[in-house]
């Protein structure tokens with residue numbers, strides 16, 4: 001079903017992990033996709049090639065979402081070549097782990113700038129055009145930890161908690177314009193973000209034990225919910241967070 005045919009999606013951090021799976025799933029549903037990356041150029045170009053091989057248009061565009069100037073450059077380039085972004089997926093994120101008392105200022109700034117400020121300014125750029133068009137989708141890849149503390153990365157939890165209120169603020173102000181704004185909240189999902197910690201079998205077993213579904217998700221378990229939220233079938237869902245966590249929050 002090509003429910004997203006004719007729509008342009010922009011997915012931040014789409015060269016690998018959850019962002020990659022989302023970009024490919026949106027393309028499968030018919031969308032053209034801007035594949036944003038910061039450092040993973042080759043992987044992002046490979047994702048763009050895969051999308052083109054499905055018959056869609058794709059462009060890999062570098063931008064560090066922690067920098068507003070980069071965000072503006074990315075949106076300028078995307079709009080010039082493909083028109084306004086109809087579906088924005090704010091996926092880029094980092095999760096440095098440390099004790100509360102050990103985080104330094106640079107790490108604080110990097111987490112907030114990447115996870116929260118970047119999502120805000122990407123949404124701001126996209127919402128202006130979506131409001132003019134009377135249709136749009138903003139989907140933030142938040143986390144189970146927008147609701148529950150991590151115990152291993154206070155900064156990460158704080159940034160995702162901010163993302164929950166950011167989403168609701170935007171949904172309250174902008175849903176009147178045919179725009180829906182929601183968060184998807186993955187639980188433990190196998191990507192580079194947790195590859196190191198999950199490589200320890202004892203740690204992995206402890207994580208799995210806490211998940212009622214009994215296993216750790218793959219990025220492909222997250223992506224279809226984003227595609228659904230982007231579709232017209234989800235036009236009445238706005239201002240909410242959908243947990244895709246195997247029941248981990250329970």
Ligand SMILES: NC(=O)c1ccc[n+]([C@@H]2O[C@H](COP(=O)([O-])OP(=O)(O)OC[C@H]3O[C@@H](n4cnc5c(N)ncnc54)[C@H](OP(=O)(O)O)[C@@H]3O)[C@@H](O)[C@H]2O)c1
Nearest residue numbers: 013017018037038039040064065092093143189191192193
């Ligand atoms: N995996 C999980 O268990 C889990 C659970 C809950 C939520 N999440 C969320 O899912 C999202 C994706 O994470 P992931 O698990 O797929 O991790 P990942 O494999 O480590 O991927 C992180 C992605 O973010 C991008 N990124 C990081 N800093 C960036 C920046 N300054 N500008 C642009 N892109 C940047 C990276 O791009 P480059 O490689 O190009 O630098 C990469 O594509 C994050 O928001 C994360 O918080 C993950």
